[in-house]
Amino acid sequence: MHDLSVAALALGLRNRDFSSTELTQHCLQRIRALDPHYNSFISVDEVGALDAARQADARLAAGETAPLLGIPLAHKDIFCTSGLRTSCGSKMLDNFIPPYDATVTRRLRDAGTVLLGKTNMDEFAMGSSSETSFYGSSRNPWDTSRVPGGSSGGSAAAVAARLVPLATGTDTGGSIRQPASFCGITGLKPTYGRVSRLGMVAYASSLDQGGPMARTAEDCALLLNAIAGFDPQDSTSSEQPVEDYTAQLAQPLSGLRIGLPREYFGEGLEQATGERVRAALALLELQGATLVDITLPHTGLSIPTYYIIAPAEASTNLSRYDGVRYGHRCENPRNLHDLYTRSRQEGFGEEVKRRILVGTYALSAGYYDAYYRKAQQVRRLIRQDFLDAFTDVDVIAGPTTPGPAFGLGAKTSDPVSMYLEDVYTLAVNLAGLPAMSVPAGQVNGLPVGLQLIGQHFDESRLLNVAHQLQQASDWHLQLPPEAGL
Amino acid sequence: MNWEVVIGLEVHLQLATESKIFSGAATRFGAEPNTQACAVDLAMPGMLPVLNEQAVRYAVMFGLGIGAEIGLRSVFDRKNYFYPDLPKGYQISQFQEPIVGRGHFDIQLEDGSVRRIGITRAHLEEDAGKSLHEDFHDQTGIDLNRAGTPLLEIVSEPDLRSAEEAVAYLKTLHSLVTSLGISDGNMAEGSMRCDINLSLRPAGSETLGTRAEIKNVNSFRFVEKAIHHEVERQADILESGGKVVQETRLYDADRDETRSMRSKEVANDYRYFPEPDLLPVVIEQSWVDSIRASLPELPAARRERFIADYGLGAYDATVLAAERPLAEFYEAVAKGCGDAKIAANWVQVELLGQLNRNDLQLSESPVHAPALAVLLQRILDGSISGKIGKQVFEAMWAGEGDADSIIEARGLRQVSDSSALRAMVAEVIRDNPEQVQQYLAADEGRRKKLSGFFVGQIMKLSRGQANPQMVSNLLNEQLADAGKNGDT
Amino acid sequence: MLTVVKVMTVHQDDIEKLAELARVRIPAEEAAEVTARIATILGLVDQLQSVDTAAVEPMANPLDAVQRLRADAVTEANQREAFQAIAPAVENGLYLVPKVIE
Structure with a gap:
């Protein structure tokens, strides 16, 4: 059962080959048995899941055929879930049980999905390895001595290990695509504004975007169908009409122009990874796509730009965690200042505090123009690179990361080297574009991801290209060693 | 030394919207603590602001009322500081691109002279909650009902030269915003709060002295007293050779003094930057034009109309035109009795006199406009004299009935036989x-x-x-x- | 591809001021290390200064969208009980903090 795609599971449920309760129990059993290896879940809600499964079974019995009805899934622990702890990977919110749902959570509840639990992540989504989690690192199912990537590392590991067929993630600078790439699954970061941010704990407001993580492009499309759309309670949500993201999957690729940015294939890209990516691109070429060399001249600047904008926004987004209304509060505060300082000192981990300080610096008197404002200007140049490129090509492609998953602890002592890992993913968030990571083979038994970048609101085209690649390859079907148990 | 007083005022005006500026929680005054604080107001994780259209409309109305440039593009910023009545750790305000630019209005002083006062800007922002210091065993209680109530912060130029001018400014402003209907102007409930920036300079000097800011002065009378007190304090310092320190002070009405608020002075660095959860506010000129077309009559225009149409003197016209309820009352009496001048006289002398003596608002008056108009008709048609009219008015005030029945019952009809x-x-x-x-x-x-x-x-x-x-x-x-x- | 114009120098007491502004505390034994790390990050960020952006409008939103306005209607009911059930210290409906002195 755990090897079936979401589309196949939905068919099985409709045909009564198995019930949602059986499917849910199967997933819960796998989580119990296997997750101690991966630490991909922060919370598992067995009671709630079985309850939701029973309700889904009743709706199925009544003849309902909603595409995700009865399908188990997991949420990154950044999406608020009413009545279920939402920790954001932080001690600060270890005791936080929201009395409300995020829009994404609510939509998926309404779609009849079965929530199994909440997945592990870098604290407040600040990281590329899931190692900054208060709940300990998640591990990569392909090699548990390596990271699953981050910040949506728990979701990626859980999907890769076949603990759950679908998961949500969020992507501020690559946090869906990089772990998808490291764990050999398919992940989509939608256009900024496509998926509501309401109830999604904020990291960097102008960059954050939630999206689907699954084994196939088709499964991502099914999940995106359920979560995309305008939300009047999110001012940055787009009123652009939503498409059926499965409608274009079967479109042939003939005539498609794919741009390969020179900057994504240069110095810094590991050779073996580059070879896998080129092999995947060759497959697309065989299907009728044309590969075109392009340039995105400001690519290198996306790292400093991102590492100003994201910490600046984060530093103030995290001011609300003050020990007054919810979350961690220190014992016996001596005075107001002590309440704030000690609650935050105890509640936040090192990387979070570091980014708060960097962001505070960037916004402090005398530096705003030189840093934040400057970064927002460079951001426009970075977006313009893409808009220029898209006058000639339909999709842009390259590696998701410079190399495969690195070892646990390999980069924790040097945050800058960790930041450099994000060089291919950051610009997409700065420009607000949709992008995917799709499995493209392996290097020494570790998955490699092909990144596809689309024009604003062109998610259908990305899913189409990814689906066609998956029709012609079996990289997305590879099973991590221990997950076969 | 002869000192010139230089005053600029910052008024925080609560706008009379039903819901908050960024959330759908109610803004009603006096609710049980924290019953009107929703997830957005409490800064729960993942909550996001959405801007209230009515707050924007009210700000535009104010801008049009003072002849200001309207910012067709304005931007909300975050003003960052930690305080328990500020749940997000930042206030959403407008810093570099406010919705209302430079404008002005005229104030009239008691000697009849008129001065034009410049408005630097007015911007939209959210109010903070309230800290309650009593009865919590050495703890402070936080009520966030007020958090997120829309405020228009109105900043004047340093054009005011005395307590009298400051009070005239505030009264004129009060009359303007209540006439526009954008605020209830209820100072006792904090709908209009005033910060005073005050400095002294030698008479004739062009350069500004060091100013002190007096926070949160909440009545016309306290504004007057706080200014007098602060002028004296600064003059004492300067005359004894000292220097005024730029600082924030608090007016303590109980002790009638201002004192330094050192706690708020610690290294303020608000780290303003554009609020990424809100987008730039872009409004159409056509929308502004339609708001302009539907503006109610403003006090200054009404005053001119009273002079032209009713032949009132400047002073009578100013008093009667200042507040919309009184102006409407007056016009109803004038039209009802057919003599604008006698109406002006009676409304000002008898009606306002009784209201003052009894400490009542116009809305609480036991004598309504149509009833007063009938009384004046009886004077005008010779049924009673003006002197008897006053007796009848007092009886009406005491609830003895309408003018005709009182005249009848008391046999007051004038002998014209x-x-x-x-x-x-x-x-x-x-x-x-x-x-x-x-x-x-x-x-x-x-x-x-x-x-x-x-x-x-x-x-x-x-x-x-x-x-x-x-x-x-x-x-x-x-x-x-x-x-x-x-x-x- | 990039030119580093200058390396930003950050001192330990700057970091302490920032920590105070942000209400976090850096333990004395970690202060030097945190300072060094932040200096490295700021060094990276100084690359931005080499770009000529004189004529570039800052980009607040990737879609250059503008703010939508909400109708003025009360849509939120009182949920004090639910919100205060997860609060660390409340009394009589108020959130409690150590005494605020003005």
Whole structure:
């Protein structure tokens, strides 16, 4: 059962080959048995899941055929879930049980999905390895001595290990695509504004975007169908009409122009990874796509730009965690200042505090123009690179990361080297574009991801290209060693 | 040393919206603590602001009311600081691109002179919650009902030169915003709060002295007292050779003093930057034009109209036009009785006098405009005299009924029967021969004075009900006759 | 590809000021290390200064969208009980903090 795609599971449920309760129990059993290896879940809600499964079974019995009805899934622990702890990977919110749902959570509840639990992540989504989690690192199912990537590392590991067929993630600078790439699954970061941010704990407001993580492009499309759309309670949500993201999957690729940015294939890209990516691109070429060399001249600047904008926004987004209304509060505060300082000192981990300080610096008197404002200007140049490129090509492609998953602890002592890992993913968030990571083979038994970048609101085209690649390859079907148990 | 006082005011005005500026929680005053604080107001994780259209409309109305440039593009920023009544750790405000730019309005001083006061800007922002310091065993209680109430912060130029001007500014502003209907202007409930920036400089100097800011002064009277106190404090410092420290001070109404608020002064660095959860606010000129077309009449225009249409003097027109409820009351009385001047007189002297004596608002007046208009009609049609009218008004105030029933019940109708009056006049002339002789011997000027004596006697005889105009005519007639008779 | 114009120098007492502004505390034994790390990050960020952006409008939103306005209607009911059930210290409906002195 755990090897079936979401589309196949939905068919099985409709045909009564198995019930949602059986499917849910199967997933819960796998989580119990296997997750101690991966630490991909922060919370598992067995009671709630079985309850939701029973309700889904009743709706199925009544003849309902909603595409995700009865399908188990997991949420990154950044999406608020009413009545279920939402920790954001932080001690600060270890005791936080929201009395409300995020829009994404609510939509998926309404779609009849079965929530199994909440997945592990870098604290407040600040990281590329899931190692900054208060709940300990998640591990990569392909090699548990390596990271699953981050910040949506728990979701990626859980999907890769076949603990759950679908998961949500969020992507501020690559946090869906990089772990998808490291764990050999398919992940989509939608256009900024496509998926509501309401109830999604904020990291960097102008960059954050939630999206689907699954084994196939088709499964991502099914999940995106359920979560995309305008939300009047999110001012940055787009009123652009939503498409059926499965409608274009079967479109042939003939005539498609794919741009390969020179900057994504240069110095810094590991050779073996580059070879896998080129092999995947060759497959697309065989299907009728044309590969075109392009340039995105400001690519290198996306790292400093991102590492100003994201910490600046984060530093103030995290001011609300003050020990007054919810979350961690220190014992016996001596005075107001002590309440704030000690609650935050105890509640936040090192990387979070570091980014708060960097962001505070960037916004402090005398530096705003030189840093934040400057970064927002460079951001426009970075977006313009893409808009220029898209006058000639339909999709842009390259590696998701410079190399495969690195070892646990390999980069924790040097945050800058960790930041450099994000060089291919950051610009997409700065420009607000949709992008995917799709499995493209392996290097020494570790998955490699092909990144596809689309024009604003062109998610259908990305899913189409990814689906066609998956029709012609079996990289997305590879099973991590221990997950076969 | 002769000091010139330089004052600029920052007024925080609560806008009269139903819901908050960024959330759908109610803004009603006086609710149980934290029952009007929703997830957005409490800064729960993942919550996002959405801007209230009415708050934007009210800000535009204000801008149009002071002839200001309207920011067709304005931007919300985050102002970052930690305080328990500020749940997000930042206030959403407008810093670099406010919705209302430079404008002005005129204030009238008691001596009748008019001064034009510049408005630097006005911007939208959210109010903070309230800290309650009593009764929590050395802890402070936080009520976030007020958090997120829309505020318009109105910043004046440092154009004010005295406490009197500052109070006139605030009264004019109050009259403007209540006329626009964008705020209830209720100072006791904190709908209009004032920060005073004050400095002194030697008379004639062009450079500004160091200023102190006095926070949160919440009544016209306290503004006046706080200014007097602060002027004295700064003058004392300067005259003893000291320097005024730029700082924030708090006016303590109980002790009538200002004192330094050092706790708020610690290294303020608000780290303003554009609020990424909100997008730039872009409004269409056509929307602004449609708001302009639907603006209610403003006090300044109303004042001009009262002068032109009703022939009122400048002072009467200013008083009656200032607040919309009073202006509407006055116009109803004037139209109802048909005489704008007598209406102006009665509304100002009798009505406002009674309201003041009883400490009542106009809305609480037991005498309504149509009833007052009927009373004035009775004076105008000669049914009663003005003096009797005052008696009737007092009876109406006391709830004894309408003018006609009081006149009837008390038998106050004026005697206009000429034969009865003629008899009374004759009686008074007969009974006062000495005064008649004096009258006849007097010149024209003195005669006027002496005729007052006879009128008084006649009114006494009629218990005040004689028609004064008829009495005067009949008296002149009969005295003239008496003179002729005497000659013969 | 990039030119580093200058390396930003950050001192330990700057970091302490920032920590105070942000209400976090850096333990004395970690202060030097945190300072060094932040200096490295800021060094990276100084690359931005080499770009000529004189004519570039800052980009607040990737879609250059503008703010939507909400109708003025009360849509939120009182949920004090649910919100205060997860609060660390409340009394009589108020959130409690150590005494605020003005």
